[in-house]
Amino acid sequence: MKKNLVITILVLAVIVLVANLFKGWFIPSKNDRIADEYSRKRDSIMLYTWINRADSTLHGNFQQKDGEVINNYVTEKYMTYVQDTLAPALNIATEKIDELTRAKFTLEGQLKAAKDQREKDRIFYENKYMQIVSNTLDSTIKYKYNAIVDVVKYQDRKWLLGKENTYIDISSPDKNMKINGVEHFKKKLDVKPKKIGIGIQAGYYYVPGSNQFQPGFGIGISYNLIRL
Structure with a gap:
């Protein structure tokens, strides 16, 4: 009686999991x-x-x-x-x-000012990323920044x-x-199940010699024939 109950529960679990592939019962819409x-x-x-x-x-x-x-x-x-x-x-x-x-x-x-003797009306500020040139004649500033x-x-x-x-x-x-x-x-993207997976499996297997179902578990490879 107990054996039949366990088998029934396993069969129902398989049915629910297969149905979930089509209906998405356990996956929020x-x-x-x-x-x-x-x-x-x-x-x-x-x-x-x-x-x-x-x-x-x-x-x-x-x-x-x-x-x-x-x-x-x-x-x-x-x-x-x-x-x-x-x-x-x-x-x-x-x-x-x-x-x-x-x-x-x-x-x-902070940048340190530097003057060019050939261009006395200009003041230069420069480092690896920024270059600024100040022109005292027209009160303008030219700048360039190499953003990374x-x-x-x-x-x-x-x-x-x-x-x-x-x-x-x-x-x-x-x-x-x-x-x-x-x-x-x-x-958020819906991730489709992989066709091939490796995981821990548990359940019952049939032993023909004793005509009985025995519990067992192990590591197995699964192949998903229905990939939605």
Whole structure:
């Protein structure tokens, strides 16, 4: 009796799992995900900043969150810019944007003045990234800044068995460039199941010699014939 009950439960479990491939019972629908986002709407990102001891550059680091609706992940001010300026410039609807990032930097530093004897009316300020020329005759300034920004996306866990999360690090090799904020949106994509998988399997197997079902478990390879 107990054996038949176990077999029945296993058969029902297989039926439910197969049906889920077609119906998606255990996978939230897009509308459900949107409703959940609105219930926990946020329009700011916690930016963790740290200084690299090797070169003294300032880094900004944050955990990527995937979602469905852009305005649940960026500030209202930036959303207005995206709708009124950025999306029209790209000739696309905001709903077509799959990923959006804006890093906010402050440039702050000091340059030493230098004069050229051949051009006494001009004063030069220059380093590796910035060049400024001041003209005392017409009170104008010409400037040029060679902006360099590094964006690194990587996977990491907070502890050995923890969930693997996506992080984004933004920095500049110019020590005068200070990151002080970021806006980011990444559209959530439905990941289709892989055709081939490796995992731990448990269940019952039939032993013809004793005409009995015996429990067993092990590591097996599965092949998904139906990949939606």
